[in-house]
Amino acid sequence: MSILENKISVEQRFAxxxxxxxHVFSSEVEDASLIEKWVGITQPENVLIDPETYRFxxxxxxxxxxxxxxSLVAVExxxxxDQGEVKDE
Numbered sequence: 001m002s003i004l005e006n007k008i009s010v011e012q013r014f015a016x017x018x019x020x021x022x023h024v025f026s027s028e029v030e031d032a033s034l035i036e037k038w039v040g041i042t043q044p045e046n047v048l049i050d051p052e053t054y055r056f057x058x059x060x061x062x063x064x065x066x067x068x069x070x071s072l073v074a075v076e077x078x079x080x081x082d083q084g085e086v087k088d089e
Contacts (some may be wrong), residue, residue, distance in 0.1 A: 023072035
């Protein structure tokens, strides 16, 4: 298991597109205004993520981590072994 911290400044961790509110996440940049094109994720949470971070996380089993203010602070990357133990019977 490993954890990637959200580098986006606290003031920029929420965005609204049309009527949908998104969390904003990047493990690469601190200033959200520097990203020209975001990748939108809608399951299980609405998250806008920069393309580089998305490429790194793609096809990995992840879990978003939030603080007490419901701000996205990190993503936990689950190891293959974290998927649950299979027992032979």
